[in-house]
Amino acid sequence: DSYLALRGVPSPARPAHCSYRGMAFVRLLVAVVASAAAIAARAAYAGLRPAASLAALSSEATAERAALDEKVRELRAANPMFSEESCSAMYDTKVKLGGPVPPRSFVKGCSEVCARAHEIHSFWGSGETAAYACGIATEFGCVLDTLPPKKFC
Structure with missing residues (x-):
């Protein structure tokens, strides 16, 4: 003691x-x-959410999808070069080069759509909303800003 x-x-x-x-x-x-x-x-x-209100989650998922669709519409209206094809080509170049694309290959708006799709996919993890975000990312050819760049879906 x-x-x-x-x-x-x-x-x-x-x-x-x-x-x-x-x-x-x-x-x-x-x-x-x-x-x-x-x-x-x-x-x-870790993002584990209680399933207390499935209606609230459903409306949140619907809002996420609508916001992403609206973003794509806004970018199409603001930039005639913005499209699934031009974004896919830009990201193909990014993967081939293993890093940033040259300024002449850059398409304004692709990064915004892909970042939002990645956020939604990461947040929901699985289910309809994550699959929807993954579909958008696939249509636009989205890749992560990693070295080397890689697709997230």
């Missing part, structure tokens, strides 16, 4: 009326609660 305990001064970490067995139980309880909190935090971080 410590010097203070030998002099009859109770430890602030262990009140005099608590047994060692009781303190061990309290420590175990604190460890279990901390572990449960860590597991819950990790599940939330």
Whole structure:
């Protein structure tokens, strides 16, 4: 024991009326609660969502799809060079070169559509909405900005 305990001064970490067995139980309880909190935090971080409201998830998925479609429409209206074919050609060049495309091959808007499709696919992981985002990414020939560039679907 410590010097203070030998002099009859109770430890602030262990009140005099608590047994060692009781303190061990309290420590175990604190460890279990901390572990449960860590597991819950990790599940939330990993994007695991409770299926409490399927209607809310369905409307969120519908909104995601509509927003992506609207983005494609806006980009088509703003840039006549923007199309599935031109984006696919740009990304084919990117894969062949193993990195950024030359300025003359760059098509404005492709990166935005592909980034959004990747975000949606990553968020949903599986199911109709992820498959829809993957379909858009495939139509536009999207690749990840990795070295070497690779397709995500």
